[in-house]
Amino acid sequence: xxxxxxxxxLLAFVTVAREGSVSRAAELxxxxxPAVSQQLRRLSEEVGLPLFEREAAxxxxxxxxxxxxxxxxxxxxxxxxxRQAACQRSDVVTGPLRIGTxxxxxxxxxxxxxxxxxAEFPGIETELSHGISGEIMARLLRGQIDAGFVLxxxxxxxxxxxxxxxxLVTLAAFSYRVVAPAGWQAQVETAxxxxxxxxxxxxTPEMSAHHQLLRRIFEARGLAQNVxxxxxxEASMMEMVRSGVGLSLCRDAIALYQKxxxxxxxxxxVAVPACLYLALPARQIDSPVMAALLGLMRGIWQLPRPExxxxx
Numbered sequence: 001x002x003x004x005x006x007x008x009x010l011l012a013f014v015t016v017a018r019e020g021s022v023s024r025a026a027e028l029x030x031x032x033x034p035a036v037s038q039q040l041r042r043l044s045e046e047v048g049l050p051l052f053e054r055e056a057a058x059x060x061x062x063x064x065x066x067x068x069x070x071x072x073x074x075x076x077x078x079x080x081x082x083r084q085a086a087c088q089r090s091d092v093v094t095g096p097l098r099i100g101t102x103x104x105x106x107x108x109x110x111x112x113x114x115x116x117x118x119a120e121f122p123g124i125e126t127e128l129s130h131g132i133s134g135e136i137m138a139r140l141l142r143g144q145i146d147a148g149f150v151l152x153x154x155x156x157x158x159x160x161x162x163x164x165x166x167x168l169v170t171l172a173a174f175s176y177r178v179v180a181p182a183g184w185q186a187q188v189e190t191a192x193x194x195x196x197x198x199x200x201x202x203x204t205p206e207m208s209a210h211h212q213l214l215r216r217i218f219e220a221r222g223l224a225q226n227v228x229x230x231x232x233x234e235a236s237m238m239e240m241v242r243s244g245v246g247l248s249l250c251r252d253a254i255a256l257y258q259k260x261x262x263x264x265x266x267x268x269x270v271a272v273p274a275c276l277y278l279a280l281p282a283r284q285i286d287s288p289v290m291a292a293l294l295g296l297m298r299g300i301w302q303l304p305r306p307e308x309x310x311x312x
Contacts (some may be wrong), residue, residue, distance in 0.1 A: 007051040007075070007079055007242070008039060009040075009042055009043040010043070010075055010076055011029065011038045011066075011076060012025065012029065012031075012036050012039035012040055012043070012073045012074055013043050013069075013072055014041065014054070014069065014072050014076060015029055015036075015053060015143075016036065016059060017052075017061055017065065017069050018142070018143070018251060019142075020057070020058045020059055020060065020134065021058040021059065022037055022040075022058075022059065024034050025183055026136040026234060028143065028144060030143075030219065037200070040052065040178070042198060047064075047068070049062075049065075049068075050062045050064060050065070051065035051067055051068070052130075057163060059233060073249075075200055077283075080287075081171065085167060087193075088148025090272070092123055093121050093123055093288045093289060093291075093292050095123070095124060095125070095288070095289045096124075096126075096127065096231055096289075096292065097124050097125065097126050097127070097146055097147070097289050098115075098128075098129065098139065098144070098145040098146045098147075099125045099128055099129075099145065099146065099147050099148060099171065100126070100128075100129055100130075100135075100136035100139055100145045100147070100148030100149065100150075101102055101128055101129070101131075101136075101148070101149055102132060102133055102136060102148075102149050102151065103151075103234060103251065104129070104234075105273075107251070107276070108149045108171075108276065109300050110128075111187045111232045112300050113259075113296060113297070113300060114126060116294060116296050116299070116300070117292075117293075120239070120292075120296070121296075122146070124289055124292060128211070129144075132204075132205060132207055132209070132232065133149075133150040133151045133152065133208060133209040133212075133304065134205070134206070134208060134212070135160070135207055136148035136150050136229070136279070137150055137151065137152075137166075137279060138207070139167070139267075139281055140145065140166070140281065141166070145255055146284070146289070146290070147278060147279065147280040147283070147290070148278070148279050148280075148282065148292060149171075149276065149277070149279075150209070150277050150278075150279050151209035151274055151275070151276055151277070152209060152212070152213075152275060152277060153212075153213060153216070153221065153273070153274060154173060154273050154274065154275050155275070157172075158239050158275065158277065164282065165281060165282055165283070166279055166280075166281065166282060167279070167280050167281065167282040167285050168266055168277045168278070169277060169278040169279075169280075169294065169297065169303070170275055170276075170277055170281055170299045170303075171275070171276045171277060171278055171279045171297070171303070172238065172261070172271070172275065172276045172301065173185075173271075173274070173275050173276075174251055174253075174275070174276070175212075175251075175252045175267055175271045175272060175273050176197065176249040176252070176255075176266065176271065176272040176273075176274055177211065177249070177251075177252050177255035177256075177271055177272075178196060178247055178248075178249060178253060178266070178267035178271075178272075179238075179241050179243065179247065179255050179258060180199070180212035180246075180247045180264065180265040180266070180299075181241055181242065181243070181245070181246070181264060181265065182242070182262065182263040182264055183242040183246075183265070184199075184242075184265045185266075187265075188265050188266070188267040188268070189248055189267070189268045189269075190268060190269055191269065191270075192269055192270065193217060193218070193221055193223060193270060194201065194220060194221065194223060195221050196247065196267060197211045197218055197221075197223040197224065197225055197226060198226055199226060199245065199246065199247055200226055200228040200245065200246030201225050201228065201246050201247045201248070202227075202228070202229050202231060202237050202240050202245055202246050202247065202248045203225070203227035203228075203229065203230040203231075204230065204231065204232060204237070206230050206278060208232065209274065210248075210249045213249070213272050213274060214236075214249065214272070217272065218254060222269070227307050228246050229245055229246065229247065234250075234254075237250070237291060238250065238254075238258060239263075239265070241264055242258075242262050242264060243256075247267075249272060253270070255262075278294075278297055280293075
């Protein structure tokens with residue numbers, strides 16, 4: 001009977017299969033590339049089958065590897081379920097929790113979450129990584145994080161942008177306002193989207209919520225946004241608005257503060273509805289760590305209880 005060295009060989013196999021690259025898999029697994037390659041060789045020798053074929057872009061699953069991949073994933077998930085069941089029986093929730101964060105910590109109530117997590121679930125080890133909404137979602141789908149904050153359009157529009165593997169929890173609804181440099185009030189006060197599109201805009205990366213929301217608006221109207229500069233930080237965007245470069249989106253509360261404090265102009269006829277979401281893998285929704293996270297989020301954001309997976 002074939003005996004496997006340990007589950008790490010299967011984990012290396014599954015990760016390389018998903019990433020198509022030993023280097024990316026090594027980064028995700030926190031291992032060196034030689035260590036991952038050795039695990040792949042060991043597993044291939046143990047099963048007596050070639051699991052990968054090398055090509056110019058990296059590694060590609062062989063026919064045997066593709067047939068065995070679902071079984072390897074089942075073993076890894078079963079081991080995770082075993083650990084979760086053991087934690088539940090001991091009434092102690094432990095384990096890592098990698099969270100992707102966006103924009104400013106105050107808006108996503110990060111301090112409250114971490115404080116309550118530490119007080120109520122000291123066995124959960126939290127690791128944070130920051131980015132923009134599209135990056136956070138990509139990391140979630142790649143398994144690099146366990147949950148993440150993302151921005152997007154309200155309700156069904158957001159869920160249509162993800163597949164059934166992602167669970168979205170609606171945390172808050174808000175609106176973006178179009179802000180313009182001081183002295184532009186006459187140009188933007190009564191302007192509609194065609195008039196605003198022709199004015200200079202400060203653009204954002206394609207993976208940002210700003211870009212995605214504005215693209216939907218402009219494409220639906222057959223308009224082209226007049227982008228004259230690009231930035232990836234909200235603070236930089238507002239600095240460029242105040243400097244007279246062009247227009248930008250800004251959360252409603254911040255837009256009003258900027259108007260009162262710095263005299264920036266606000267477009268009066270348009271607004272962009274949006275929501276803040278917590279995104280996590282649907283298959284992990286019932287794990288102890290995720291249940292702990294969702295319980296804390298319900299208390300912090302005063303969410304209805306319980307919120308089951310919202311399918312797109």
